[in-house]
Amino acid sequence: MTEPTGPVLVVIPTYDERDNLGPVVKRLHAAVPAADVLVVDDASPDGTGELADEMAAADPRIRVLHRAGKAGLGAAYLAGFATALQGEHQVVVEMDADGSHAPEDLPALLEALSDADVVLGSRYVEGGQVLNWPAHREWLSRGGNLYSRLALGVPIRDITGGYRVFRRQVLEELDLDEVASQGYCFQVDVAWRAVQAGFRVREVPITFAERERGSSKMSGAIVGEALWRVTRWGLAHRFHRLRRGDRAAAGQVNA
Template identity: 85%
Template sequence: MAEPPGPVLVVVPTYEERENLGPAVARLHASVPDADVLVVDDASPDGTGELADELAAADDRVRVLHRVGKAGLGAAYLDGFRHALTGEHQVVVEMDADGSHAPEDLPALLTALEDADVVLGSRYVPGGRVVDWPWHREMLSRGGNLYSRLALGVPIRDITGGYRVYRRAVLEQLKLDNVASQGYCFQVDMAWRAVQAGFRVHEVPITFTERERGASKMNGAIVAEALWRVTCWGVSHRFGRDIPQHPTGPVTEDAHP
């Protein structure tokens, strides 16, 4: 693995991931020993936050950000990004706690930063794959990515994926306080903003594996919000129209796109 351009912080949002968090952090540090980890816990009732505190007490590479309640994946990442920007970290990683994002893939994502500003772990480029998803789940994901690619006019094949790496300069320039998207749509929003700002966005193949423990937070409302917002962005970009972004208010559930 090529050396990343500075200290790395891996932001890991959690909500009821007590069974998964410990193994995920252990695998991460086996793959990238120097990476710091920020667990952003939304007051998980299963004790995930308490476990995160135990991990932090035992390992100074682990930090914990406790939030007062379940406010959604996008909000958790944004708080994690803001925390990262208060310190010295030059590389910020998004990674799920449930084991679906293999920490063993992270060295390849970090190496790709040599020629990129944002690196997306991609299930749908050559070499990428999905393991143990039901066919309808994969079709929903592929369909959402195809629609987003066509609507926004970007050549990204997995714009909804949540395993990605940002250079610090990207997060500093993207005006995080203006990002309101959640769940499935948050990932599209961040990648779209990076493209619009002129940053180099590259995809690297990953293996995405369905979680073994716990339940996915995906639901129809998350997908509906994403389709609406992507349509709005696409129309606004192509025709210069200003379209409302929330037809029925924001959706704040977590999601695995």
């Protein structure tokens, strides 16, 4: 594997993931031994935060950020990014705690940074796959990605996925304080901002597997938020382009 561009921090948000966190971090360190881990726990009732503290006490590569309560995936990642930028890490990774993101795929994502600023682990490019999802769940995901791609006019095939690698510069330059999205809409929001800012965004195939333990946090409210926000962003983007085109045309006429 090509060495990444600097120290790597893997941000793992947790809420009731006590059964999954230990095995995921163990696999992660088997795949990328030098990676540091930041567990961002939203006061999990099942004791995930306490387990994370025990893991951190036993391994200097692990840190824990405790938050007051469940505030959503987007807020957890933003808190993790802010913590990452306070240190010296040059590469920041998003990874789920439930085992759906295979740590064994991380070396390939890191290697792809050689010609990218943001690397998206993609289920829907050639070589990517989804395991153990019911058909309706996969079609909902594929449909949401297709709608987002068409509404926003971006070529990304898996813009809702949450397995990602960022160069530090991306998180420093994106105006993350303006990101208010939650759920997988947060992933759409950040990826779209990166594209608009001119960063190089690359997709790399991954194998996504449905969790074996615990329950999914996906809900109808999360899907509804995503559809509403993506539609609004897409319409605003098209309106902006039309106005810009009208101003350009007017300039040519006046000339």
